[in-house]
Amino acid sequence: MKKLLMATAATALMAGAAFADGHSKEVKIGVLLGFTGPIESLAGAMAAGAELAMSEVTASGAFMDGATVTPLRADTGCIDNGLSTANAERLIADGIAGLVGGDCSGVTGAILQNVAIPNGMVMISPSATSPGLSTMEDNGLFFRTSPSDAREGQVMAEVLMDRGIKSIALTYTNNDYGKGLADAIVTSFEAAGGEVTINAAHEDGKADYSAEVGALASAGGDILVVAGYLDQGGLGIIQASLDSGAFDTFGLPGGMIGDSLPKNVGSDLNGSFGQIAGSGGKGTDAIAALSKEAGFDGTSPYAPESYDAAALLMFAMQAANSTAPADYAGKVLDVANAPGEKIYPGELAKGLEILAGGGEIDYVGASAVELIGPGESAGNYREIEVKDGKNETVGFR
Amino acid sequence: MDFLNAIVALSNYVIVPGIAYGSQLALGALGVTLIYGILRFSNFAHGDTMAFGAMVTILVTWWMQSVGISLGPLPTALLALPFGILATMALLLATDRLVYRFYREQKAKPVILVIVSMGVMFIMNGLVRFIIGPNDQKFLDGERFIISAREFKALTGLKEGLAIKTTQGLTVVTAVVVVILLFWFLNRTRTGKSMRAYSDNEDLALLSGINPERVVMYTWLIVAALATIAGTLYGLDKTFKPFTYFQLLLPIFASAIVGGLGNPLGAIAGGFVIAFSEVTITYAWKKVARYLLPENLEPDSLVQLLSTDYKFAVSFVILLIVLLFKPTGLFKGKSV
Numbered sequence: 001m002k003k004l005l006m007a008t009a010a011t012a013l014m015a016g017a018a019f020a021d022g023h024s025k026e027v028k029i030g031v032l033l034g035f036t037g038p039i040e041s042l043a044g045a046m047a048a049g050a051e052l053a054m055s056e057v058t059a060s061g062a063f064m065d066g067a068t069v070t071p072l073r074a075d076t077g078c079i080d081n082g083l084s085t086a087n088a089e090r091l092i093a094d095g096i097a098g099l100v101g102g103d104c105s106g107v108t109g110a111i112l113q114n115v116a117i118p119n120g121m122v123m124i125s126p127s128a129t130s131p132g133l134s135t136m137e138d139n140g141l142f143f144r145t146s147p148s149d150a151r152e153g154q155v156m157a158e159v160l161m162d163r164g165i166k167s168i169a170l171t172y173t174n175n176d177y178g179k180g181l182a183d184a185i186v187t188s189f190e191a192a193g194g195e196v197t198i199n200a201a202h203e204d205g206k207a208d209y210s211a212e213v214g215a216l217a218s219a220g221g222d223i224l225v226v227a228g229y230l231d232q233g234g235l236g237i238i239q240a241s242l243d244s245g246a247f248d249t250f251g252l253p254g255g256m257i258g259d260s261l262p263k264n265v266g267s268d269l270n271g272s273f274g275q276i277a278g279s280g281g282k283g284t285d286a287i288a289a290l291s292k293e294a295g296f297d298g299t300s301p302y303a304p305e306s307y308d309a310a311a312l313l314m315f316a317m318q319a320a321n322s323t324a325p326a327d328y329a330g331k332v333l334d335v336a337n338a339p340g341e342k343i344y345p346g347e348l349a350k351g352l353e354i355l356a357g358g359g360e361i362d363y364v365g366a367s368a369v370e371l372i373g374p375g376e377s378a379g380n381y382r383e384i385e386v387k388d389g390k391n392e393t394v395g396f397r
Numbered sequence: 398m399d400f401l402n403a404i405v406a407l408s409n410y411v412i413v414p415g416i417a418y419g420s421q422l423a424l425g426a427l428g429v430t431l432i433y434g435i436l437r438f439s440n441f442a443h444g445d446t447m448a449f450g451a452m453v454t455i456l457v458t459w460w461m462q463s464v465g466i467s468l469g470p471l472p473t474a475l476l477a478l479p480f481g482i483l484a485t486m487a488l489l490l491a492t493d494r495l496v497y498r499f500y501r502e503q504k505a506k507p508v509i510l511v512i513v514s515m516g517v518m519f520i521m522n523g524l525v526r527f528i529i530g531p532n533d534q535k536f537l538d539g540e541r542f543i544i545s546a547r548e549f550k551a552l553t554g555l556k557e558g559l560a561i562k563t564t565q566g567l568t569v570v571t572a573v574v575v576v577i578l579l580f581w582f583l584n585r586t587r588t589g590k591s592m593r594a595y596s597d598n599e600d601l602a603l604l605s606g607i608n609p610e611r612v613v614m615y616t617w618l619i620v621a622a623l624a625t626i627a628g629t630l631y632g633l634d635k636t637f638k639p640f641t642y643f644q645l646l647l648p649i650f651a652s653a654i655v656g657g658l659g660n661p662l663g664a665i666a667g668g669f670v671i672a673f674s675e676v677t678i679t680y681a682w683k684k685v686a687r688y689l690l691p692e693n694l695e696p697d698s699l700v701q702l703l704s705t706d707y708k709f710a711v712s713f714v715i716l717l718i719v720l721l722f723k724p725t726g727l728f729k730g731k732s733v
Binding site: 174198200201202203205206207208210211212213214215217218219220236243244245 | 410550631676680
């Protein structure tokens with residue numbers, strides 16, 4: 001009997017050891033995005049982007065001596081602070097080594113303050129753009145592969161100036177995103193010598209925007225810049241402006257860029273222009289090809305940034321040779337920026353090998369990652385112009 | 398020339414939208430005021446009745462569009478309107494049979510009926526969302542404009558454009574026709590007269606042999622027609638979204654009370670008073686002032702009394718003023 005017990009115990013031990021050897025280690029990474037709520041239509045492709053990077057790394061076998069990376073999804077609801085902190089706590093309890101998320105600016109701040117900092121967890125957001133997050137105390141744990149809206153304000157001002165527009169009327173959706181972006185546009189545009197005739201809020205979800213448009217028209221301006229949402233008040237404002245003949249041309253920041261806007265408004269939108277976070281070149285082509293193979297749209301907004309967020313986490317772990325957030329947090333900026341070998345999507349294995357060999361990499365990735373200041377993307381934008389009822393990319397900034 | 402420009406700008410942003418909005422409010426307020434006059438309670442479910450009627454009309458419109466029936470330059474929704482009215486009539490008669498009749502037999506106090514109508518409102522609210530969903534729905538087709546701003550500028554050579562949407566024209570014409578029909582019905586027909594008699598003095602009406610259940614039934618039928626027409630016109634002109642109909646309740650009640658609850662003429666006047674107050678108080682007068690005033694007096698600010706965010710507050714304030722100083726409304730109605 002005793003012998004039998006001994007034998008069983010020994011076998012169990014051996015099996016355990018063999019198991020551990022075979023798989024070396026399993027590294028869990030949380031994917032905390034708004035699968036429900038206002039940006040649910042984007043979250044699917046974003047999560048798929050992050051998971052694509054993870055499966056690529058797992059398949060390479062080069063990560064932390066052959067560790068596998070497992071994604072764990074959870075929901076933020078985009079605007080639900082309670083839900084997102086509860087889900088973040090759960091992910092921590094499940095033993096994640098790093099976090100891709102959150103997505104919308106408000107919940108990202110809440111997760112950072114309530115969960116990430118107390119637990120010392122590193123988080124990289126692919127899509128939180130509020131300027132407020134740049135100055136938030138983060139103990140060096142928070143990064144984002146998306147640029148701050150303050151940068152979008154500068155880009156918008158440049159686009160307007162290059163097109164010879166001297167005065168604008170400005171309306172924004174009445175929330176953190178809209179207000180932050182509108183302020184950024186006003187600051188940059190006025191600094192460049194432009195005039196903002198009016199800076200008025202509009203509420204989403206109203207039936208009728210003719211009163212708002214009346215005020216905007218009365219203030220005047222060469223064009224109307226609408227810092228809103230394309231399925232919400234932004235669409236209503238544009239429709240009412242065209243109906244009453246108040247404005248013919250519109251400036252469209254990121255929240256207004258999407259296929260549905262030209263479709264809903266029709267040919268009157270031709271000639272309107274704007275910009276959205278994104279970059280061209282090798283990285284974009286690479287992610288488009290990879291995602292097509294994986295069966296999702298990798299050019300969907302913030303999907304490239306999500307791929308990059310996951311890749312950065314894993315590169316930092318590899319560089320620190322540790323999955324403990326305290327060890328690798330300091331490495332994120334190193335792997336993202338020069339000097340080092342440039343790494344594009346699909347070349348993650350190469351990057352991991354260089355890092356394992358003690359070399360340096362400069363991760364470019366799908367969205368031309370360049371982290372500045374407190375760890376946020378320097379910001380690459382696609383300049384969009386509506387031509388023949390379609391959003392067309394006319395340049396990069 | 399500047400004077401003409403000022404007038405055109407004013408028409409474009411204040412007068413035309415104000416008239417259309419006023420007509421929509423007036424139609425809604427007529428329904429509220431009829432129920433108050435004859436059934437003696439404030440029907441909170443009216444906004445959602447409008448939403449229900451508009452919803453059925455939209456569903457029938459979509460069906461018509463899919464089989465290729467259209468009215469040419471006019472919206473197909475006009476053809477679908479009778480179906481919406483019939484469905485709403487059925488719904489209102491059913492709620493009366495199932496809910497209100499019970500309380501009428503109990504001789505319940507008006508305040509109880511108000512709370513009951515609130516319950517009905519929530520049910521209808523849910524019903525509409527359950528069937529068509531909480532989102533914006535598009536069902537407008539045909540010509541969008543009677544005259545567009547661009548055409549107007551080319552035609553007159555003025556700097557300012559004037560746009561009149563087909564739906565705005567349609568709203569006003571329909572409202573006028575409906576109001577004429579309603580007044581003819583109330584003043585000239587036997588049923589209409591019996592309704593007015595019942596409204597003036599219930600006991601006397603009963604003694605002279607008027608059947609109260611018939612009066613109640615006709616009231617609901619007329620209210621169903623008014624609500625569906627108002628709801629559909631509002632949806633055509635603006636947008637159909639169930640929640641906005643719930644929000645419309647406030648200006649509609651304000652219109653009915655300002656005009657004098659129970660008085661149909663007052664409801665119409667009240668609708669226009671509320672609509673024009675909302676539009677003029679939140680309008681930025683800078684543009685008009687620039688055309689009219691001599692150069693040294695031109696304003697730099699927007700000359701806007703209240704930001705457009707406070708649109709609904711305007712109805713509230715007017716409501717308060719009227720209730721404080723003239724509780725029976727502009728046209729002698731019943732005091733609340």
